Amino acid sequence: MLDAAWHQFGINNEESETGNLSILRRSLSCPSHSSRLALLRSILDAVVTDLVQIRRRVETDGGENLRFRRFLKTHHFPDRLFRRIAREVEQQIDCMACANCCREPRVNVSCRDIETIARYLDTSPEEVVKEYTNLDPEDRETILRQTKGGCVFLDGNLCMVYEARPRACREFPYLVSDQRSLGGRMSSVCKHASICPIIYNTLEAYKHAIGYHRT
Numbered sequence: 001m002l003d004a005a006w007h008q009f010g011i012n013n014e015e016s017e018t019g020n021l022s023i024l025r026r027s028l029s030c031p032s033h034s035s036r037l038a039l040l041r042s043i044l045d046a047v048v049t050d051l052v053q054i055r056r057r058v059e060t061d062g063g064e065n066l067r068f069r070r071f072l073k074t075h076h077f078p079d080r081l082f083r084r085i086a087r088e089v090e091q092q093i094d095c096m097a098c099a100n101c102c103r104e105p106r107v108n109v110s111c112r113d114i115e116t117i118a119r120y121l122d123t124s125p126e127e128v129v130k131e132y133t134n135l136d137p138e139d140r141e142t143i144l145r146q147t148k149g150g151c152v153f154l155d156g157n158l159c160m161v162y163e164a165r166p167r168a169c170r171e172f173p174y175l176v177s178d179q180r181s182l183g184g185r186m187s188s189v190c191k192h193a194s195i196c197p198i199i200y201n202t203l204e205a206y207k208h209a210i211g212y213h214r215t
């Protein structure tokens with residue numbers, strides 16, 4: 001039964017028994033936690049998409065995500081489980097109906113991003129820089145200009161340069177990438193939990209999956 005559950009979340013039995021991962025297995029085998037997988041399943045089946053509710057929950061959590069980050073530093077759990085949960089959550093959330101990351105963005109753009117957008121808009125890179133970017137006064141990085149409604153390229157919930165959007169937009173919310181460890185990304189992940197339903201729901205499901213107890 002547990003083996004099937006491990007398999008369902010992309011972890012085989014051999015992996016789960018290595019190192020500190022046995023903690024995770026013990027946690028899920030414990031009779032008092034035997035319903036955790038069912039709970040996890042039900043969380044994944046009922047993701048929260050209300051942006052106001054998500055923001056309120058994160059902002060009033062009393063620093064829980066900070067404590068969770070500290071917890072992860074002292075316990076090792078498989079990144080693969082996190083990515084698998086993130087993929088399941090992503091499948092249930094319609095980014096076109098959300099677009100919240102385009103309303104509260106700080107999008108860094110590289111020279112390559114600017115050239116790609118310029119080609120897409122049939123204009124010059126200099127024109128793109130002039131019309132659509134700013135220099136961040138703090139770190140002097142080039143970022144996309146913002147309007148009252150969010151990103152300069154946002155039209156309703158649609159990105160006007162979607163096919164040519166910057167790399168930062170293509171990769172957000174950075175959950176399923178396996179190029180960097182979860183530990184290395186956790187600060188950025190938690191920072192965006194209040195604005196992104198994919199991040200929020202993935203974090204909450206992951207906490208349940210690994211048996212993290214709120215304090």
Ligand code: SF4
Pocket residue numbers: 101102105107144151152153154155158159160161162165166169
């Ligand atoms: S470039 Fe497009 S995807 Fe990126 S923040 Fe702007 S509207 Fe959103």
Ligand code: SF4
Pocket residue numbers: 093094095096098099100101102172173195196197198199
């Ligand atoms: S990535 Fe997150 S914030 Fe952006 S549109 Fe999708 S769910 Fe919304």
